[in-house]
Amino acid sequence: xxxxxSVPPKYAQxxxxxxxxxxxxxxxxGTLLPSENQLIQEFSVSRPTVVAAxxxxxxxxxxxxxxxxGRFVRGRPAMAxxxxxRPGQAYLTTPENxxxxxxxxxxxxxxxxxxxxxxxxxxxxxxxxxxxLIVRDAEPTELVSLWLPLDLSGGTDLTSGExxxxxxxEHLQARKGVRFxxxxxxxxxxxxxxxxxxxxxxxxxxxxxxxxxxxxxASGRPLAxxxxxxxxxxxxxxxxxxxx
Amino acid sequence: xxxxxSVPPKYAQxxxxxxxxxxxxxxxxGTLLPSENQLIQEFSVSRPTVVAAxxxxxxxxxxxxxxxxGRFVRGRPAMAxxxxxRPGQAYLTTPENxxxxxxxxxxxxxxxxxxxxxxxxxxxxxxxxxxxLIVRDAEPTELVSLWLPLDLSGGTDLTSGExxxxxxxEHLQARKGVRFxxxxxxxxxxxxxxxxxxxxxxxxxxxxxxxxxxxxxASGRPLAxxxxxxxxxxxxxxxxxxxx
DNA sequence: AGCCGACAGGTTGTTTTACCAAGTTTGAGA
DNA sequence: TCTCAAACTTGGTAAAACAACCTGTCGGCT
Numbered sequence: 001x002x003x004x005x006s007v008p009p010k011y012a013q014x015x016x017x018x019x020x021x022x023x024x025x026x027x028x029x030g031t032l033l034p035s036e037n038q039l040i041q042e043f044s045v046s047r048p049t050v051v052a053a054x055x056x057x058x059x060x061x062x063x064x065x066x067x068x069x070g071r072f073v074r075g076r077p078a079m080a081x082x083x084x085x086r087p088g089q090a091y092l093t094t095p096e097n098x099x100x101x102x103x104x105x106x107x108x109x110x111x112x113x114x115x116x117x118x119x120x121x122x123x124x125x126x127x128x129x130x131x132x133l134i135v136r137d138a139e140p141t142e143l144v145s146l147w148l149p150l151d152l153s154g155g156t157d158l159t160s161g162e163x164x165x166x167x168x169x170e171h172l173q174a175r176k177g178v179r180f181x182x183x184x185x186x187x188x189x190x191x192x193x194x195x196x197x198x199x200x201x202x203x204x205x206x207x208x209x210x211x212x213x214x215x216x217x218a219s220g221r222p223l224a225x226x227x228x229x230x231x232x233x234x235x236x237x238x239x240x241x242x243x244x
Numbered sequence: 245x246x247x248x249x250s251v252p253p254k255y256a257q258x259x260x261x262x263x264x265x266x267x268x269x270x271x272x273x274g275t276l277l278p279s280e281n282q283l284i285q286e287f288s289v290s291r292p293t294v295v296a297a298x299x300x301x302x303x304x305x306x307x308x309x310x311x312x313x314g315r316f317v318r319g320r321p322a323m324a325x326x327x328x329x330r331p332g333q334a335y336l337t338t339p340e341n342x343x344x345x346x347x348x349x350x351x352x353x354x355x356x357x358x359x360x361x362x363x364x365x366x367x368x369x370x371x372x373x374x375x376x377l378i379v380r381d382a383e384p385t386e387l388v389s390l391w392l393p394l395d396l397s398g399g400t401d402l403t404s405g406e407x408x409x410x411x412x413x414e415h416l417q418a419r420k421g422v423r424f425x426x427x428x429x430x431x432x433x434x435x436x437x438x439x440x441x442x443x444x445x446x447x448x449x450x451x452x453x454x455x456x457x458x459x460x461x462a463s464g465r466p467l468a469x470x471x472x473x474x475x476x477x478x479x480x481x482x483x484x485x486x487x488x
Numbered sequence: 489a490g491c492c493g494a495c496a497g498g499t500t501g502t503t504t505t506a507c508c509a510a511g512t513t514t515g516a517g518a
Numbered sequence: 519t520c521t522c523a524a525a526c527t528t529g530g531t532a533a534a535a536c537a538a539c540c541t542g543t544c545g546g547c548t
Contacts, residue, residue: 238430279528
């Protein structure tokens, strides 16, 4: 008889144990990790299990291995401590209830130049747009626009001015059977229009960070475009990536 | 006797073969990949070898696996086709010979506020700065600044106004024994100063994209800061990332 | 004495064989 | 029609062997 609650596989347990020891200082950075044979003896597991655990640690950046010498401790990967604040991504998964804001525009318009290119539709054709003004701490902070091809906006709850209870990702995935895969992001800066400056409550003489996120499926077909407008005096974008 | 040129391991060869078949349309997206046993028979390898190859393909996004059903073809990951144009990264590896540009400032100055924070030095302390104006197609396009703590700038060739023959990364790694690991990037927008507008040959009424890249080692210790200033009318940043 | 090569013993990398567990589908039989 | 067992799939563990690589030591040679 097996226990009903699922236990994590052995190699995953080993990963956790070694991570804890590195963080606790038992294996200081720069030193050699115990060899495979030593780990096999200490934990009473087979070599493939040890190797699987060490492979995970290497791919996550905790250690680096050198054939013939051993595995060197690098320490907790600093990458992991930098939270990924990709703008635009949050608006695809978070239900609109979680952020306060008003829908300021909903309907079909002729696609702006850049949006048309990102959605891969013919120039001057109509697309669906849904624009929201995000409010934080009782102050307007971001202007978020969602563009969709017309064939993806039909039959959804997006055409109403009500906030969505579901995340946008689940909504489209359930209604239309499309699967979001990745985002191609373009970042530019420009001066705000008079309308934008008024809506965002910002001076007209400071620039705007404009983030365009083209949402695609695994084959690269564009599904949607998210535009996020951030007043540059109150927001900046942060990201982290390894050096290749 | 063995051949002297090293052959790639079997599982890597299998990865390449399957990638080519997916791209050629032999395994169309959405369909099931041949099962492990079928691949074992066709290629006359053992199961762990097949599993190792399929694991690589899954981690790279070519396929996705589902226990009990099989492995589904997703197609060439569109992520890979988007070239990663991380600003700042190029200036760390490319020799300065490859880009035309003049060194416009070299020396020790009091650290600007943001740079001091990123380098983790006490406020108002001195840091080394090396500023270059990049020229493309006979026009100034980018203003790149490199900040270093004083203890890292001593004994290097950076203090001269001559362009470096080596990449900055190799230069510091050889001279100082530090290892670049990752970059934490901040992106903001602001109006150019009169000096910057003049040097970049841009109008004073369009904004500037400012990218700050804090270079760190594996433990998170800051090693350098790269600032890239881009006129927003001529440049934008592009990036791609998967949806989690 | 000093230098250099061979060799032994350690390490990780790759491949094979074998078995069991867990999830899904299918079809035979009640 | 419904149930359930069999036959598929992928996921995980164990044991063994060989190859490639590094680092010492122990020679012999200059």
